[in-house]
Amino acid sequence: MQNYPSCPICNNTNIEFVLKTNDFSLTKEAFDIILCSNCCLQYTYPVPTKDNIGVYYNFSDYISHTDIKKGLMNKVYHFVRQFTLKQKANFIQSYFPNRLGKILDIGSGTGAFANTMKMKGWDVLALEPDESSRKKAYENYGLTIEPIDHFFQLPHNSFDVITLWHVLEHVHELNDYFIHFNSLLNEDGKLIIAVPNYTSFDANYYKHMWAAYDVPRHLYHFSPQAMKVLCERHNMHIIKYKPMWFDSLYVSLLTEKYIKWGIFGTLRALIVGIVSNLVALIDTKKTSSVIYVIQKNSH
Numbered sequence: 001m002q003n004y005p006s007c008p009i010c011n012n013t014n015i016e017f018v019l020k021t022n023d024f025s026l027t028k029e030a031f032d033i034i035l036c037s038n039c040c041l042q043y044t045y046p047v048p049t050k051d052n053i054g055v056y057y058n059f060s061d062y063i064s065h066t067d068i069k070k071g072l073m074n075k076v077y078h079f080v081r082q083f084t085l086k087q088k089a090n091f092i093q094s095y096f097p098n099r100l101g102k103i104l105d106i107g108s109g110t111g112a113f114a115n116t117m118k119m120k121g122w123d124v125l126a127l128e129p130d131e132s133s134r135k136k137a138y139e140n141y142g143l144t145i146e147p148i149d150h151f152f153q154l155p156h157n158s159f160d161v162i163t164l165w166h167v168l169e170h171v172h173e174l175n176d177y178f179i180h181f182n183s184l185l186n187e188d189g190k191l192i193i194a195v196p197n198y199t200s201f202d203a204n205y206y207k208h209m210w211a212a213y214d215v216p217r218h219l220y221h222f223s224p225q226a227m228k229v230l231c232e233r234h235n236m237h238i239i240k241y242k243p244m245w246f247d248s249l250y251v252s253l254l255t256e257k258y259i260k261w262g263i264f265g266t267l268r269a270l271i272v273g274i275v276s277n278l279v280a281l282i283d284t285k286k287t288s289s290v291i292y293v294i295q296k297n298s299h
């Protein structure tokens with residue numbers, strides 16, 4: 001019997017083995033996914049330490065960090081990204097109908113979203129751990145991105161919005177980040193977190209092959225329930241669950257790439273992606289990835 005660590009959200013030790021999956025995109029190493037029976041968070045075991053995880057990001061086509069437009073997957077990714085960037089920016093602006101604001105984007109990659117907000121006139125601070133991505137952001141947009149370790153030095157009550165687009169699942173210091181979000185946000189500030197959802201149809205269909213497990217880079221695997229508990233633990237609450245419609249298709253296509261089923265795999269991915277979205281039409285909390293809009297509890 002494997003001795004698993006307690007839940008990183010609620011410290012519960014009542015946990016169960018869910019499945020074994022692999023780092024399909026790089027090392028092929030196997031990792032366990034375990035479930036906290038209390039808050040429903042799933043997490044990867046074992047996880048490399050912060051100092052040792054670098055090797056698992058050491059591949060040239062880690063897609064969110066590249067701007068190379070070759071290969072079908074990359075073409076689809078970049079086309080959809082242009083569309084979703086505008087959607088994200090408009091969505092954020094909808095919370096601030098009459099003004100611009102100050103935004104902190106964490107894990108900016110090569111800066112596409114941060115630049116979109118800057119172009120809208122927002123005051124943008126972007127943070128990213130990867131040095132080559134920061135350089136790329138400067139080359140592409142003239143955007144200066146700061147190293148991620150500046151995060152804990154930022155002053156109190158300084159942001160209207162904090163965004164983490166598919167970033168929180170990579171962060172080692174989960175609770176410390178939330179404590180600091182609380183201090184950084186203005187009273188009516190919005191914390192916007194997008195993460196994959198293991199309760200989605202595509203996750204349940206593909207099981208251990210589901211590309212969004214992405215071990216060991218994804219340390220945690222969230223469900224709407226787990227996110228709710230995490231927020232409550234830090235005196236915050238979720239005010240909106242917003243679906244990310246393209247993610248079911250994207251993740252299904254990536255999964256089929258690992259399965260190597262060729263054209264049949266591509267067709268199956270389209271069907272799984274569409275079914276996943278149909279399920280999510282009935283229940284928003286079932287989308288492949290969910291955008292959570294989170295606010296501090298009022299005092």
Ligand SMILES: [Zn+2]
Nearest residue numbers: 007010036039
């Ligand atoms: Zn838990």
